Amino acid sequence: MCQTLLYIKANPKTDSNSTTFTLANVFVQKYQKKNPDCQIITLDLYKEGIQPLDADTLTKMFGGGDNKALTYAKQFANADKYVLAAPMWNLSIPAILKAYFDYVSYVGVSFKYTETGPIGLLSDKPRKAVHISSRGGAYSEGPAKEFDLGDKYIRTILGFFGITQVESLFLENANVLQGDALQKAIDQSHQTAQNLASNF
Numbered sequence: 001m002c003q004t005l006l007y008i009k010a011n012p013k014t015d016s017n018s019t020t021f022t023l024a025n026v027f028v029q030k031y032q033k034k035n036p037d038c039q040i041i042t043l044d045l046y047k048e049g050i051q052p053l054d055a056d057t058l059t060k061m062f063g064g065g066d067n068k069a070l071t072y073a074k075q076f077a078n079a080d081k082y083v084l085a086a087p088m089w090n091l092s093i094p095a096i097l098k099a100y101f102d103y104v105s106y107v108g109v110s111f112k113y114t115e116t117g118p119i120g121l122l123s124d125k126p127r128k129a130v131h132i133s134s135r136g137g138a139y140s141e142g143p144a145k146e147f148d149l150g151d152k153y154i155r156t157i158l159g160f161f162g163i164t165q166v167e168s169l170f171l172e173n174a175n176v177l178q179g180d181a182l183q184k185a186i187d188q189s190h191q192t193a194q195n196l197a198s199n200f
């Protein structure tokens with residue numbers, strides 16, 4: 001069941017120049033086809049002009065009152081499904097996505113403090129997320145897994161909010177493979193995207 005899918009895009013590249021967005025678009029288009037009643041909201045963080053938290057927003061976040069972080073946090077909390085499209089940058093996510101999470105991690109909206117510690121507020125309904133990411137190398141197996149701090153961060157922060165159903169979809173070795181081998185990996189990732197979207 002989905003009322004709203006939030007498609008969060010974190011890359012300054014255009015769709016056609018980004019292997020991450022190309023892959024994520026395959027997923028989202030398949031999902032929309034299967035779930036025509038689900039409203040898809042596309043949130044392109046670069047087009048939004050997301051900036052690191054500033055003093056004014058921070059003061060308002062803890063002092064009460066409307067502010068841009070609260071608007072983004074409420075939009076996030078309102079969705080049921082999440083597609084996070086972000087390439088690997090320096091073993092992690094692009095900084096703009098971290099800045100976005102600094103808005104969305106909002107006391108009273110996505111989590112709250114209790115006497116026994118913080119708890120997520122987004123386990124109130126079934127929610128699902130997928131992290132879609134192209135990367136130059138390969139990190140999904142063996143010791144290299146330790147280096148994928150971006151996927152770990154996304155899974156951890158979503159879990160902190162109470163969102164525990166999280167999938168990962170990677171195009172790996174995008175800067176290692178060439179020619180037919182690269183095309184084969186892209187085709188395979190698009191097939192996986194279609195399969196995942198069918199059951200998301």
Ligand SMILES: Cc1cc2nc3c(=O)[nH]c(=O)nc-3n(C[C@H](O)[C@H](O)[C@H](O)COP(=O)(O)O)c2cc1C
Pocket residue numbers: 011013017018019020021087088089090091092134135136137138174175
């Ligand atoms: C700023 C920057 C940092 C990067 N850091 C890594 C990295 O740590 N590991 C890696 O495997 N690839 C890294 N890459 C390569 C990209 O992850 C890779 O080219 C990916 O396919 C880009 O996806 P895109 O086409 O959606 O932008 C980096 C690329 C850029 C631009």
